[in-house]
Amino acid sequence: MEIISDKIPIPGGSGKTVGEPVVRFDNVVKRIGRKTIIEGLTLDVPPGQVYGFLGPNGSGKTTTIRMMTGLMAPSAGDIIICGHSITGQFEQAISQVGAIVENPEMYGYLSGYQNLLQYARMRSDVPKERIGEVIRFTGLEHRIHDKVSTYSLGMRQRLGVAQAILHRPKLLILDEPTNGLDPQGIRELRDYLRELTRSEGTTVFVSSHLLSEMELMCDTVAIIQAGRLIDVRELHSEADADTTVETAFDVDRVEEALVLLGEEIGIIRDGRLVVRTNRQGIAEINMRLVQAGIAVYGIRTLTRSLEDQFLEMTGGGHIV
Amino acid sequence: MSNFFGLIHNENIKIYARMRTWVMLGVLALIALLMPVLIHFVSEGIGLWSAMNTLLLFSFLPTVFTIAVAADSAAGEFSRGTIKLLLIRPWSRSKILLSKYISVLLFMLAVYALFAGLGLLMSSLLFDTESAANDMIGQLTGSLGDYFWWSLLYRLVDCLIYFTMAFMFSVVFRSNSLAVALTIILLFIGDLVTLLISPERYEIGRYLLFANLDLSQYISSETGNYGVTTIGFSLAVLAVYYVIFLALTFWVFRKRDVAA
Structure with a gap:
């Protein structure tokens, strides 16, 4: 059986892409000890898409996300976010980013609201009203003043999303966002990400090993395995009349x-x-x-x- | 970008929103209020400042509590995993760590103020300010009041060094319990080490951290416990250790990959 969707060249998008890439991976290498986790990743993430980052467990997805958020430094190469190097101009680059890295760990002894306040205080562009807005958006109104230690995993995920979008980032990075969500929550997240790309032009970078999820959620997926980019393909391309x-x-x-x-x-x-x-x-x-x-x-x-x-x-x- | 005080405010909330902190403050308040009562019952005819100097024997408590908070400051974020959400903000790692350090410093001042303040309040109700004839410490020249204030200041210096050490262990090992344990162990074996490598016999001994801690040794003698150092010398040695601790802490925190 031949693969039906068209292969598109690596790196880059399909040619339909407009504008500067939101994220540019420039030959990124990560070595930990003698082990190479990421081997020369070069990839452009076009703006306004839900971009999937797909790979089996241990393929380097989380390591890549840690490098994108400055939690880890690349051994070689660089990652450019909205024109700023994450290594050289960390503060400018990261200010465009909202993220959940792995599980959304919060301060359990603080309420959901107090947790959001922590992150709001670290920026000058988050007014009080915005906090209320993201709380309504993530459906946490009723529990937001309860301690986070009493939250279910699904509610923590929602709070994680809330802190990530608090400052209306241009780039939203979500690491395995559907972990711990029930089917209802997954559906809401999916609709929500679509809404974000549509209304605010946010670019969403989502990692997952759940392929079926990615198919439903993403415009494009980059597939990595053992630290190497093996394919980039567009989903949701309209099947034309001649496709057999x-x-x-x-x-x-x-x-x-x-x-x-x-x-x-x-x-x-x-x-x-x-x-x-x-x-x-x-x-x-x-x-x-x-x-x-x-x-x-x-x-x-x-x-x-x-x-x-x-x-x-x-x-x-x-x-x- | 927003204001650095916002960061310190955040760190203060993380300290004071926890039950643990209030248990520590409660214990401390209780000790500061009850010890003067106990001293009042067991000793007769002692004055306010004698009582306060006796109370200072319990100053290891605010020090240990400060160490506990310092040890949790960075390590707690690592063990909870919250460090990731903290570091992906538009602030350099140095500034985030500095805000943590300042919040611990403020906590130290708060616990010492609480301890000394409540102790002083209670003692002034129970003891006579004038009568200082029979002091419990003995063999002292000069005013007992001065002795108390100097001792308190020196305890603060000790505490500063200890919590900075705990803060360093906290960042380097990312483990709260290890940071507390190491610091407390060092706090107790310090005397043992100076006994083995005595500054009186070995030149190198006088450069040990522990030979120079407890600056109150210079209240009664200008050349300290060992007769070979001066307060200026000790302050210089402590300053060098302090700078090394902080430099190492910030260097490790800035460089480290966060994989928690």
């Missing part, structure tokens, strides 16, 4: 259907007729089947999920 996809027809007399359409058009798999064709082709096949008196119970396109492609590329999620 595998399509399964669930019919009552499958052998007869194949004979009718011609043996070379498709194959029978799992009791269904599988055909590779485009949109127009699907409609025509359906018409011919119905006209021949064959009952069609269902038609389904068999797009391969990113997960299949990802597993194929990373050798079945093998940790190297």
Whole structure:
């Protein structure tokens, strides 16, 4: 089976990208002891996207995020955020960033509100009203004056998001943001990130090993494995009319259907007729089947999920 | 960027919002209020300043409490993981660490003020300011009042050195308990070390930190406990240690990769 979505060159976007990249990784290397965690990462993150950073556990995602936020220094190379080097101009670079690195750890002996105040005090551009705004936005109104030690993991995640967006950052970095969220929370987060990119033009950089999540959330994903960038691909690209996809027809007399359409058009798999064709082709096949008196119970396109492609590329999620 | 006082305010909140801090302050207040009563019952005819000098025997308490707060200041952020959210703000690491250090310094002044203030309040109710004939410390020349204030100042200097050491361990080892344990151990073995490497016999002994701590040794003798140092010398040695501790602390904190 061939991979359906188009490969796009590394580094950079699809050519559709407008504006300067929000993040530019310039040959970033991280060595810890004798081990190389990140090997020459070069990548541009275009503005206004939800950008996924996908890789199996231990592939260097969190290390990369730690370097983006200045928590770790790259061994070589540099990361430029909104035109400022995170190593050379840390304060200018980081002021454009809001982040959750790993779990959103907060001061448990303070209330959610007091925690947010801590971060608001560290900037001059967060008025009191903004704090109320992010509290409403993350749905924490009812518990915001309770101590964080009484919060569930999901509520801590929300508070983590609240502190990250407090100062309306141009770049929002979220490390495995769906950890600990229930399906409802994951959905809200997803909608929320979409909303942020749309209304405020925020660029969101999300890391995850949850491929299905990334597919739903991201415009573009960069895939890393064992510290190397192995692919960058765009998701949600509109399938045009000429794209051929595998399509399964669930019919009552499958052998007869194949004979009718011609043996070379498709194959029978799992009791269904599988055909590779485009949109127009699907409609025509359906018409011919119905006209021949064959009952069609269902038609389904068999797009391969990113997960299949990802597993194929990373050798079945093998940790190297 | 916002104002540096905001950072110090943040650090103060982290100290005073905790139950632990109020337990320490409560214990301290209780000691400062009850010890003069006890002294009043067991000793007769002693004056206010004698009582206060006796109370100073308990000054290890505010020192130990300050050490505990200093040890938690950085290490607590590492063990809680909150260090990550703290360092991704538009402030240099040095300024964040400086705000922590200042908040501990303010805490030290607060606990000593509480300790001495309440002690003084209680003692002035119980003791006569004038009668200073039978002091409990003995063999002293000069005013007992002066002795008290100088002793208090020297305790503050000791405490400053100890908490700076705890603060350093806190940053270097990122472990609260290790920082407390190391500092307390050093606090107690200090005398032992100076006994083994006695400044009277070994030249190197006089450069030891512990030979120069407890500046109150110069109240009764100009050449100190060992007869080979002066207060100027001791202050110079302490200053050198202090600068080394702080330089190491800030250097490690600035350079270190945060992977907590």
